[in-house]
Amino acid sequence: MNQLLMKTEGLCKYFFRDSGLLGREQKVLKAVDTADLEVKHGETLALVGESGSGKTTLGKTMIRIYKPTKGKIWFEGDEICSVEGDRLRHYRRYMQMVFQDPTSALNPRKTVLDIISLPLRTYQNLPRTELRERVKELLEMVELPPDFLYRYPHALSAGQKQRVGIARALALNPKLIVLDEPTSALDVSVQAKILALLERLRREFQLTYIYISHDLSVVKNISDRTAVMYLGQIVESALTDNLFESPLHPYTRALLSAIPIISAEEQEVIPEEITLVGEIPSPLDVPPGCNFASRCQEKMPICEADEPPLAKVGNDHYVWCHRYS
Amino acid sequence: MGLGNTILSIEGLKVHFDTMDGTSRVLDDVELSVGEGEVVGLVGETGCGKSVTAKTILRSLPVPPGRIIDGEILFLGNNLLELSREEGHQVMSKKMSYIPQDPMTSLNPVFTVGEEMGDLIRWHGRRRVGPLEFMGLRRRHDNSLAKAVELLDRVKIPASREIIKRYPVELSGGMRQRVLIAMALIGHPSLLIADEPTTALDVTIQKGILELIEEKVKEEELSVLYITHNLGVARRLCDRIYVMYAGTIAETAKTEDLLDNPRHPYTSGLISSIPKLTGDEFKGIDGRIPDYIDPPSGCRFHPRCPEVMEICKQEKPELVKVGGGRLVACHLFSTRGES
Amino acid sequence: MEQVWKRKQKGNLARAFHRFKKNPLSLIGLSIILMMVLIATFAPFIAPYPGDAGGAVHFKEMFQPPSWKHSFGTDEVGRDVLSRVIFGSRISLTLGIVVLSVAVGVGIPLGLFAGYFGGKVEAIIMRITDVFLSIPPLVLALAVTAVLERNLQNSMLAIAFTWWPWYARLAYGQTLSKKEEDFVEVSESLGASRLYIIFGEILPNMTSPLLVKITLDMGYAILTGAALGFLGLGAQPPTSEWGTLVSLGRIHLPKMWWLSTFSGLAIFTTVLGFNLLGDGLRDFFDVEVE
Numbered sequence: 024m025n026q027l028l029m030k031t032e033g034l035c036k037y038f039f040r041d042s043g044l045l046g047r048e049q050k051v052l053k054a055v056d057t058a059d060l061e062v063k064h065g066e067t068l069a070l071v072g073e074s075g076s077g078k079t080t081l082g083k084t085m086i087r088i089y090k091p092t093k094g095k096i097w098f099e100g101d102e103i104c105s106v107e108g109d110r111l112r113h114y115r116r117y118m119q120m121v122f123q124d125p126t127s128a129l130n131p132r133k134t135v136l137d138i139i140s141l142p143l144r145t146y147q148n149l150p151r152t153e154l155r156e157r158v159k160e161l162l163e164m165v166e167l168p169p170d171f172l173y174r175y176p177h178a179l180s181a182g183q184k185q186r187v188g189i190a191r192a193l194a195l196n197p198k199l200i201v202l203d204e205p206t207s208a209l210d211v212s213v214q215a216k217i218l219a220l221l222e223r224l225r226r227e228f229q230l231t232y233i234y235i236s237h238d239l240s241v242v243k244n245i246s247d248r249t250a251v252m253y254l255g256q257i258v259e260s261a262l263t264d265n266l267f268e269s270p271l272h273p274y275t276r277a278l279l280s281a282i283p284i285i286s287a288e289e290q291e292v293i294p295e296e297i298t299l300v301g302e303i304p305s306p307l308d309v310p311p312g313c314n315f316a317s318r319c320q321e322k323m324p325i326c327e328a329d330e331p332p333l334a335k336v337g338n339d340h341y342v343w344c345h346r347y348s
Numbered sequence: 349m350g351l352g353n354t355i356l357s358i359e360g361l362k363v364h365f366d367t368m369d370g371t372s373r374v375l376d377d378v379e380l381s382v383g384e385g386e387v388v389g390l391v392g393e394t395g396c397g398k399s400v401t402a403k404t405i406l407r408s409l410p411v412p413p414g415r416i417i418d419g420e421i422l423f424l425g426n427n428l429l430e431l432s433r434e435e436g437h438q439v440m441s442k443k444m445s446y447i448p449q450d451p452m453t454s455l456n457p458v459f460t461v462g463e464e465m466g467d468l469i470r471w472h473g474r475r476r477v478g479p480l481e482f483m484g485l486r487r488r489h490d491n492s493l494a495k496a497v498e499l500l501d502r503v504k505i506p507a508s509r510e511i512i513k514r515y516p517v518e519l520s521g522g523m524r525q526r527v528l529i530a531m532a533l534i535g536h537p538s539l540l541i542a543d544e545p546t547t548a549l550d551v552t553i554q555k556g557i558l559e560l561i562e563e564k565v566k567e568e569e570l571s572v573l574y575i576t577h578n579l580g581v582a583r584r585l586c587d588r589i590y591v592m593y594a595g596t597i598a599e600t601a602k603t604e605d606l607l608d609n610p611r612h613p614y615t616s617g618l619i620s621s622i623p624k625l626t627g628d629e630f631k632g633i634d635g636r637i638p639d640y641i642d643p644p645s646g647c648r649f650h651p652r653c654p655e656v657m658e659i660c661k662q663e664k665p666e667l668v669k670v671g672g673g674r675l676v677a678c679h680l681f682s683t684r685g686e687s
Numbered sequence: 688m689e690q691v692w693k694r695k696q697k698g699n700l701a702r703a704f705h706r707f708k709k710n711p712l713s714l715i716g717l718s719i720i721l722m723m724v725l726i727a728t729f730a731p732f733i734a735p736y737p738g739d740a741g742g743a744v745h746f747k748e749m750f751q752p753p754s755w756k757h758s759f760g761t762d763e764v765g766r767d768v769l770s771r772v773i774f775g776s777r778i779s780l781t782l783g784i785v786v787l788s789v790a791v792g793v794g795i796p797l798g799l800f801a802g803y804f805g806g807k808v809e810a811i812i813m814r815i816t817d818v819f820l821s822i823p824p825l826v827l828a829l830a831v832t833a834v835l836e837r838n839l840q841n842s843m844l845a846i847a848f849t850w851w852p853w854y855a856r857l858a859y860g861q862t863l864s865k866k867e868e869d870f871v872e873v874s875e876s877l878g879a880s881r882l883y884i885i886f887g888e889i890l891p892n893m894t895s896p897l898l899v900k901i902t903l904d905m906g907y908a909i910l911t912g913a914a915l916g917f918l919g920l921g922a923q924p925p926t927s928e929w930g931t932l933v934s935l936g937r938i939h940l941p942k943m944w945w946l947s948t949f950s951g952l953a954i955f956t957t958v959l960g961f962n963l964l965g966d967g968l969r970d971f972f973d974v975e976v977e
């Protein structure tokens with residue numbers, strides 16, 4: 024349980040945008056900047072943060088859908104940051120992804136059978152009947168009836184589409200699944216069902232999840248550890264319970280205090296109100312110093328000058344903030 | 349709050365859509381009222397008819413394919429469905445305003461914020477606009493820009509003098525939403541209808557917008573019909589909540605009562621579906637919202653209801669009083685409600 | 688709830704037909720086209736004088752106005768105009784099919800490659816496409832036929848030559864938007880081959896606009912073919928080709944009106960048929976095609 028499955032060190036993913044006349048200038052967008060993370064076997068690591076904070080990019084870079092710009096990734100002890108070709112393909116089958124937009128994730132012109140069997144067809148050479156049997160099994164795992172085999176995505180509800188996406192991610196018996204806001208397009212009544220399904224699958228197949236979300240109430244309920252991102256950087260990471268009990272980074276506190284809650288009991292869990300001022304700066308020109316400084320109510324002179332150092336503030340609790348160094 | 353006069357009241361509203369596949373019976377006897385100074389939430393899952401309700405009130409329902417089959421919408425004593433286009437505009441333009449969901453597409457991309465707001469301010473000032481001015485060839489020297497700046501200040505937009513020169517694409521989502529709120533407040537409306545204005549925003553930005561709306565409601569003595577699918581947002585803002593399911597009103601009650609002690613099985617299901625920070629168990633509702641072309645007989649919720657009875661499949665439950673100013677449309681209560 | 692789904696599933700085809708039926712014009716278009724196809728297929732059995740399609744000569748019967756014996760009259764060497772118009776449908780339809788097969792066969796893969804690979808591949812393919820698009824099609828076709836021998840094959844080739852860039856553009860635009868979709872990323876991350884992704888995942892997503900465009904273009908291609916025939920650059924006499932027939936009959940207007948009129952009407956009807964059907968399909972699939 025406590026074995027390390029994946030570890031990243033100084034992982035960066037930059038996007039380069041041409042700008043200026045004739046695209047002479049190149050602007051750098053640091054979508055993910057020096058991310059240090061550890062993912063243990065069988066746990067759920069949540070990545071939270073507002074849209075544009077780099078959660079999706081980090082998830083995709085960790086499982087090598089994107090090629091990292093810098094940094095290191097270890098998967099079960101093997102360094103996979105720079106592997107290519109067949110070696111990469113070998114690792115990739117153990118790392119799958121479920122996408123945020125269930126409609127875009129499924130080819131509208133393919134049947135459920137074709138969609139779920141794609142990983143099987145690219146990795147294994149199964150005869151048609153076996154393929155169909157295996158897909159039926161997968162459908163059963165995600166609690167869909169077998170007669171969905173020949174349906175097209177447009178005949179499915181959003182929740183059912185997401186189940187198909189999950190079945191496809193499960194096809195190759197992965198070890199790690201990146202779940203990119205899998206329920207953000209769904210209604211709460213359906214979300215609860217999908218979350219229950221994911222939890223059951225995790226137990227049954229000893230899966231490890233990287234769960235990306237902007238919904239802290241969900242994260243609180245399903246994750247073991249949480250990393251908070253802001254503008255491409257991880258600002259705080261801790262065991263989820265610790266993080267909710269004693270959030271340290273001002274941004275984490277602001278995020279927690281902004282959760283729309285539905286009962287008085289919940290009120291007690293969240294920290295005192297913090298209202299953020301201003302807007303997220305453009306990721307194309309982030310000011311020097313701490314990324315969060317422009318919106319932070321507790322900023323000190325040093326925050327606008329130097330990047331905040333990493334501070335270990337307790338058991339497995341890390342924060343990147345000058346106040347704690 | 350909300351004990352005063354009723355400002356908006358909807359009775360037996362039925363709206364259908366003619367689609368390629370047949371008649372889609374979306375709204376079925378919607379009943380709803382908003383009191384003076386009251387903030388009322390309309391909550392329900394995607395596709396349950398919240399926006400159709402708002403559009404019908406605002407008379408922006410596309411007809412066709414939409415058809416208002418039956419019902420009345422009383423706003424400040426006028427039945428909006430009976431007024432002519434002209435009269436309707438007269439009543440509504442000043443007294444009712446609207447904050448849309450999508451701040452991106454609701455502002456004209458070719459105008460700056462100042463131009464867009466200036467037009468609206470002049471229009472509300474009922475100043476005649478000449479053709480040259482209309483085409484932007486001549487600018488009237490008036491105080492509309494100053495007024496725009498003032499309005500932007502009121503919605504707490506920093507550097508408002510800068511912002512009025514910007515185009516909508518140059519603003520963030522939260523900023524655009526603030527501009528739209530400023531525009532909605534121009535005519536000093538009595539009723540504000542907001543259709544999921546924070547759904548596309550991040551929570552920290554959403555919080556700011558909700559605080560702003562809260563503040564404006566107090567300052568301007570607004571009544572609000574606030575549409576959202578998020579019960580947490582409704583709790584924060586609303587005095588009273590209507591829960592909508594599949595084009596019908598399931599239940600209404602004061603916010604606290606509704607959340608602490610839901611009566612309709614759908615409301616209970618919805619509340620228990622929400623993951624809570626206290627870590628309590630949460631479970632969803634089986635099934636999905638029905639097809640409107642061939643909606644379930646009787647109570648539209650019956651195929652998903654954990655407490656379904658025989659009568660639910662046959663008879664549509666009426667919205668009945670259950671005490672404490674609450675109304676519930678459920679057969680579990682329709683017998684008890686009589687006493 | 689399951690019942691709702693069943694109804695939807697079963698209803699798909701019926702629903703498609705229902706939607707299609709709502710537009711009576713597209714049904715008229717479809718009937719015209721089906722009729723043309725039947726006429727072309729069974730021309731030898733339908734035509735009253737099948738022999739007249741070629742170079743037969745019956746001087747005794749020349750220039751007869753429409754009558755019971757020759758419903759469309761006869762031409763300058765006494766051939767039955769009806770029979771010639773009936774056989775003309777074969778040529779026009781063949782021309783349409785050949786031209787579009789070539790245009791689709793060449794243009795679509797080029798557009799797919801340009802859109803999917805981007806970079807140099809895109810630059811080269813799309814610049815060539817632009818060059819072709821900047822020359823009016825008829826002028827380009829005239830130039831091609833001016834160089835090559837004047838016959839039906841070459842006129843088809845010439846038209847196809849001017850037609851593929853439109854398909855390249857269609858496929859290019861569609862590919863650009865489709866390749867951003869997550870399902871393409873899934874196939875890529877699984878290491879599916881590029882050819883599979885292009886032809887197996889992306890291509891099927893453009894069938895609706897493609898079908899609409901092909902239908903509309905059939906009409907235009909036939910019209911262009913007839914225009915080349917009219918200018919004497921297409922099928923050569925004595926072959927029965929509509930454009931050629933109109934052109935040959937033209938010198939006898941207005942007295943011997945039946946020579947040009949009926950072949951002209953045939954062109955008109957066919958083009959109209961494809962257009963009506965194309966418009967209907969466009970509404971049906973709800974796609975935009977330039």
Ligand SMILES: Nc1ncnc2c1ncn2[C@@H]1O[C@H](COP(=O)(O)OP(=O)(O)O)[C@@H](O)[C@H]1O
Nearest residue numbers: 038052054073074075076077078079080081306
């Ligand atoms: N393929 C891409 N090319 C260029 N920029 C990108 C790309 N993907 C993401 N970005 C940028 O990287 C930043 C982080 O994006 P993303 O990872 O999608 O954030 P999140 O998932 O947290 O919303 C954003 O500013 C976004 O515009």
Ligand SMILES: Nc1ncnc2c1ncn2[C@@H]1O[C@H](COP(=O)(O)OP(=O)(O)O)[C@@H](O)[C@H]1O
Nearest residue numbers: 365374393394395396397398399400401410413
């Ligand atoms: N213009 C329209 N034509 C046909 N059906 C419509 C139209 N607008 C809305 N509907 C239908 O009405 C139902 C309710 O939609 P809406 O009010 O937008 O839901 P929501 O509660 O999410 O705002 C949906 O099932 C939708 O398909």
Ligand SMILES: [Mg+2]
Nearest residue numbers: 078079080123
């Ligand atoms: Mg994302």
Ligand SMILES: [Mg+2]
Nearest residue numbers: 398399543544
């Ligand atoms: Mg809506």
